[in-house]
Amino acid sequence: MGEEKGNVKWQMNQKCATIGFHANPGSKAVKTRVSLFVTCIVDQVFPQVGIAMTQVLERLGYPVDFPAAQTCCGQPAFNSGYPEEAGIVARHFLNTFRDSEYIVVPSGSCASMIVHHYTDIFANEQKTLEQARSIAPRVWEFSRFLIEVAGVEDVGASFDGVVTYHDSCHSLREMHIKEGPRRLLSKVQGLTLREMEPAEECCGFGGTFSVKFPEVSGGMARTKIESILKTEAGTVVSVDSSCLMQIQGAIDRARLPIRTMHLAEVLAGR
Amino acid sequence: MTGQPSETINQTLGDARLQLAIYSATNRLMTHRAGAVRADLLPDYQELRTEANQLKKHTIEHLDHYLELFEKNVIAHGGKVVYCSDSQEVADFVLGLAKERGAHLIVKSKSMTTEEIHFNERLEKHGLEAVETDLGEYILQLAHQRPYHIVAPALHLTRYDVAEIFSKNLGVENEVVIEKQTKIARAALREKFLHADIGVTGANFLVADSGAVVVVENEGNARLTTSAPKIHITVAGIEKLIPRAQDLGVFLTLLGRSATGQPLTVYTSFLSGPRRNGEIDGPDEFYVVLLDNGRTKLLADPEKRQSLYCIRCGACLNHCPVYRKIGGHNYPWVYSGPIGAIITPQFHGVLKDPWLPFASSLCGACAEVCPVKIEIPKLLLKLRSEVTDAQRRQGVGGVERLAFGIWAWVMTHPRIYLMLARIGGIFLPLLPKVGPLGKWASQREVPKLAKTSFHQWWKAREVPK
Amino acid sequence: MVESARGAQVNSREVVLGNVRKALDRAAGLLPTTLTAPRLKIPILDRGRYTTLFGQNFEKLGGKSFFVREPREVAPILSELLQGKRAVASNAPFLAACGITGLPQVQSGFTDREALRAACVTADVGITSADYALAETGTLVMLSSPEEPRLISLLPPVHIAVFPQSRMLANLDELLAVLPNPAEQTSSMVLITGPSRTADIEQILVRGVHGPGEIYAVIV
Numbered sequence: 020m021g022e023e024k025g026n027v028k029w030q031m032n033q034k035c036a037t038i039g040f041h042a043n044p045g046s047k048a049v050k051t052r053v054s055l056f057v058t059c060i061v062d063q064v065f066p067q068v069g070i071a072m073t074q075v076l077e078r079l080g081y082p083v084d085f086p087a088a089q090t091c092c093g094q095p096a097f098n099s100g101y102p103e104e105a106g107i108v109a110r111h112f113l114n115t116f117r118d119s120e121y122i123v124v125p126s127g128s129c130a131s132m133i134v135h136h137y138t139d140i141f142a143n144e145q146k147t148l149e150q151a152r153s154i155a156p157r158v159w160e161f162s163r164f165l166i167e168v169a170g171v172e173d174v175g176a177s178f179d180g181v182v183t184y185h186d187s188c189h190s191l192r193e194m195h196i197k198e199g200p201r202r203l204l205s206k207v208q209g210l211t212l213r214e215m216e217p218a219e220e221c222c223g224f225g226g227t228f229s230v231k232f233p234e235v236s237g238g239m240a241r242t243k244i245e246s247i248l249k250t251e252a253g254t255v256v257s258v259d260s261s262c263l264m265q266i267q268g269a270i271d272r273a274r275l276p277i278r279t280m281h282l283a284e285v286l287a288g289r
Numbered sequence: 290m291t292g293q294p295s296e297t298i299n300q301t302l303g304d305a306r307l308q309l310a311i312y313s314a315t316n317r318l319m320t321h322r323a324g325a326v327r328a329d330l331l332p333d334y335q336e337l338r339t340e341a342n343q344l345k346k347h348t349i350e351h352l353d354h355y356l357e358l359f360e361k362n363v364i365a366h367g368g369k370v371v372y373c374s375d376s377q378e379v380a381d382f383v384l385g386l387a388k389e390r391g392a393h394l395i396v397k398s399k400s401m402t403t404e405e406i407h408f409n410e411r412l413e414k415h416g417l418e419a420v421e422t423d424l425g426e427y428i429l430q431l432a433h434q435r436p437y438h439i440v441a442p443a444l445h446l447t448r449y450d451v452a453e454i455f456s457k458n459l460g461v462e463n464e465v466v467i468e469k470q471t472k473i474a475r476a477a478l479r480e481k482f483l484h485a486d487i488g489v490t491g492a493n494f495l496v497a498d499s500g501a502v503v504v505v506e507n508e509g510n511a512r513l514t515t516s517a518p519k520i521h522i523t524v525a526g527i528e529k530l531i532p533r534a535q536d537l538g539v540f541l542t543l544l545g546r547s548a549t550g551q552p553l554t555v556y557t558s559f560l561s562g563p564r565r566n567g568e569i570d571g572p573d574e575f576y577v578v579l580l581d582n583g584r585t586k587l588l589a590d591p592e593k594r595q596s597l598y599c600i601r602c603g604a605c606l607n608h609c610p611v612y613r614k615i616g617g618h619n620y621p622w623v624y625s626g627p628i629g630a631i632i633t634p635q636f637h638g639v640l641k642d643p644w645l646p647f648a649s650s651l652c653g654a655c656a657e658v659c660p661v662k663i664e665i666p667k668l669l670l671k672l673r674s675e676v677t678d679a680q681r682r683q684g685v686g687g688v689e690r691l692a693f694g695i696w697a698w699v700m701t702h703p704r705i706y707l708m709l710a711r712i713g714g715i716f717l718p719l720l721p722k723v724g725p726l727g728k729w730a731s732q733r734e735v736p737k738l739a740k741t742s743f744h745q746w747w748k749a750r751e752v753p754k
Numbered sequence: 755m756v757e758s759a760r761g762a763q764v765n766s767r768e769v770v771l772g773n774v775r776k777a778l779d780r781a782a783g784l785l786p787t788t789l790t791a792p793r794l795k796i797p798i799l800d801r802g803r804y805t806t807l808f809g810q811n812f813e814k815l816g817g818k819s820f821f822v823r824e825p826r827e828v829a830p831i832l833s834e835l836l837q838g839k840r841a842v843a844s845n846a847p848f849l850a851a852c853g854i855t856g857l858p859q860v861q862s863g864f865t866d867r868e869a870l871r872a873a874c875v876t877a878d879v880g881i882t883s884a885d886y887a888l889a890e891t892g893t894l895v896m897l898s899s900p901e902e903p904r905l906i907s908l909l910p911p912v913h914i915a916v917f918p919q920s921r922m923l924a925n926l927d928e929l930l931a932v933l934p935n936p937a938e939q940t941s942s943m944v945l946i947t948g949p950s951r952t953a954d955i956e957q958i959l960v961r962g963v964h965g966p967g968e969i970y971a972v973i974v
């Protein structure tokens with residue numbers, strides 16, 4: 020495929036010895052291919068996040084592929100009380116990514132759905148359960164992949180300004196992602212990270228919760244924005260686009276000069 | 290759709306004073322807890338949680354054994370155990386006893402279990418006077434309200450509200466100084482304690498190997514309730530058992546810290562039977578009412594029975610961003626917050642308030658702080674699917690189910706997905722009811738679908754560069 | 755009435771226990787699986803430091819503590835504290851040994867419930883000993899007994915506990931190791947950690963709502 024050539028070139032340009040040791044210890048040459056699962060929301064609403072993620076991974080020398088049959092992880096149905104319907108979509112995911120060695124996801128929430136909840140959905144279906152169990156260790160939330168697999172903290176990005184980091188709930192509490200994104204941000208040239216208080220409180224998105232209880236959800240978003248405002252940061256960064264959609268929506272409604280960015284977008288910046 | 294939540298939610302959201310009261314109270318409780326479980330002060334906090342969870346799991350899974358052991362030991366110390374299936378039986382028992390002993394005045398210390406069964410109202414109907422003695426509960430009783438929070442029952446009221454309630458009910462002048470309000474209550478309740486015939490308390494723990502009732506509190510009202518009157522009745526749910534007195538090391542270490550950040554609450558009373566030979570004070574009669582009231586229904590589900598591990602510390606309420614918005618009274622039952630959201634549907638059936646398990650962003654803050662590690666979000670998810678199942682059996686909620694059916698079909702047919710995506714229709718079937726976009730837009734700007742999806746971008750770049 | 759109530763109880767007992775067993779799918783009389791040993795963590799500390807630690811924690815809670823070397827040093831401290839006040843003291847032998855019961859302000863020797871209660875209602879101060887004290891939390895542990903009734907540490911607005919240093923334990927876990935089953939010793943064990951308090955109105959801390967708002971510990 021075309022991009023492979025490009026990747027080889029990238030590899031030549033990078034100091035490969037320092038990275039990718041998990042994938043191919045000691046080797047300066049070929050790295051294991053990673054498969055992108057961009058999630059339905061990134062695909063449809065925030066493709067720039069997927070593009071940024073692709074750029075970062077390719078700059079690090081990873082051959083990237085994109086299984087074209089991918090759609091959604093099934094979480095919307097699962098969280099709305101329809102595990103069967105979620106199971107149908109989950110099965111599709113399992114089939115689509117059956118052969119992928121590394122599945123990198125720009126969302127802690129979708130990654131958690133696959134890693135933790137597929138086994139709940141298929142608890143009584145032995146064969147699919149096995150499949151779900153075998154795929155779980157291959158699923159990597161983007162920031163964790165960078166730190167734990169690629170072994171990098173400094174991806175050579177630069178950014179001009181003050182940012183604050185929002186801990187999205189599923190990344191934080193289900194995937195235990197807390198320090199990684201902060202370490203990556205701290206290595207970005209020109210970027211100042213200023214913590215909001217509390218960073219760990221929910222933004223109020225919650226999937227269909229946001230439309231079933233719009234006033235409560237909106238209230239939670241406004242509380243979040245108050246915490247953001249206190250930092251005087253111009254940008255809010257997170258590893259989940261759905262939270263950012265909620266936060267940005269409320270920011271725009273309040274006509275505030277703050278923007279939201281996915282971590283991948285910051286790391287792709289030069 | 291999933292039924293209608295309380296209409297007063299929006300009132301609560303719009304009441305700035307109330308919002309501030311809830312926020313500052315829960316903030317304070319969160320800060321106190323965080324300070325008390327800090328790794329340098331309580332290095333084995335996580336192990337204690339695991340231990341507490343295992344102890345509760347063990348007890349609940351062998352509950353019949355521990356109930357009988359507890360009963361045996363209560364009797365050995367001269368007390369009596371009364372099993373009750375429901376609130377009616379509790380009322381019958383207490384009324385019968387009161388009549389036989391010629392009792393009229395009952396003092397009560399804070400007990401969620403008796404709130405559950407409308408104990409006071411039932412007794413009052415039969416001419417008995419039942420007085421709440423916890424300051425917060427006393428205020429609420431005067432105001433005819435139910436607790437707003439399982440640990441801080443009156444957290445929604447300000448000193449001005451209290452002043453109004455006191456002047457209306459106690460005939461005192463408008464008093465807005467909190468210290469003085471406390472004195473007024475102390476004096477009024479002191480009279481009640483000294484004249485009460487029966488003291489009724491809840492229990493934080495029932496200790497099987499000792500036949501003991503453990504009550505924790507800060508004010509001293511539970512001590513007075515159990516020391517001054519001649520009869521002490523404990524009303525407790527059957528799930529309150531723990532195997533051994535020595536297990537209190539784990540539970541007390543966690544309870545006070547999780548609730549209010551106190552390493553130990555001011556008073557922890559460990560009560561086993563009536564006063565013994567030669568003792569000058571203490572009750573002559575000691576009863577423990579073991580209440581089912583629906584708990585055995587929860588017990589039957591191997592996964593959901595963990596809801597019975599709860600030690601009512603209130604931490605999940607304080608940390609719940611939904612509770613912090615909607616407060617305690619918008620929950621349909623006396624138990625509010627995350628724990629209320631998982632036990633109410635199990636006690637009342639999932640179709641009574643079908644919206645309840647959905648009123649959560651599933652952020653998981655509750656489970657993170659729960660000292661007995663109840664998997665609250667997981668149970669909410671399970672209850673959600675039970676709601677949709679029950680609705681299907683009833684033939685309701687068809688629109689949403691159909692929508693998710695269509696959605697699942699689209700999501701498993703990439704070509705259709707891509708086609709719909711191009712016309713921006715991908716998220717439409719997802720939305721639960723006509724007008725969800727409007728609901729989104731009522732609070733937030735609607736995000737624009739990207740001009741080029743990632744799928745399209747990728748396809749375009751696959752052409753060799 | 756009582757008969758029928760009792761009859762109903764027997765019935766409900768079987769109903770409730772039956773429902774529990776049905777829900778758990780267990781037959782009557784089954785023993786539980788064995789339980790791991792209780793988790794009790796007792797720090798290894800220099801015992802001499804317990805008293806200081808107790809004092810610090812006790813004062814942090816709003817109490818006041820005194821340390822004296824000899825029992826005879828107690829009475830002067832109490833005379834000071836009791837100036838212009840009336841006190842009720844328990845029948846604990848240690849109080850007599852310290853000469854407290856002999857003080858003019860102090861009433862003691864009650865054996866009758868009503869008399870004791872009447873005295874406690876009007877007294878300004880209640881004086882007791884303590885069966886144990888927990889250094890780590892600044893806690894007094896009181897076991898009720900003929901010598902040590904419950905109301906003295908509860909009804910008067912001030913509580914003074916006088917006890918020998920030998921009763922000092924590290925923490926709650928050590929107490930539970932010393933008293934693995936408190937019910938065998940007493941009908942009522944109370945752990946007192948600080949003065950009575952409430953934060954029920956606006957989360958503002960107020961002391962002395964139902965129990966004593968002031969507490970003192972005199973450690974000999």
Ligand code: SF4
Pocket residue numbers: 547598599600601602603604605606628655658659660661662663
């Ligand atoms: S569910 Fe857990 S956190 Fe919530 S009140 Fe019960 S014990 Fe506390």
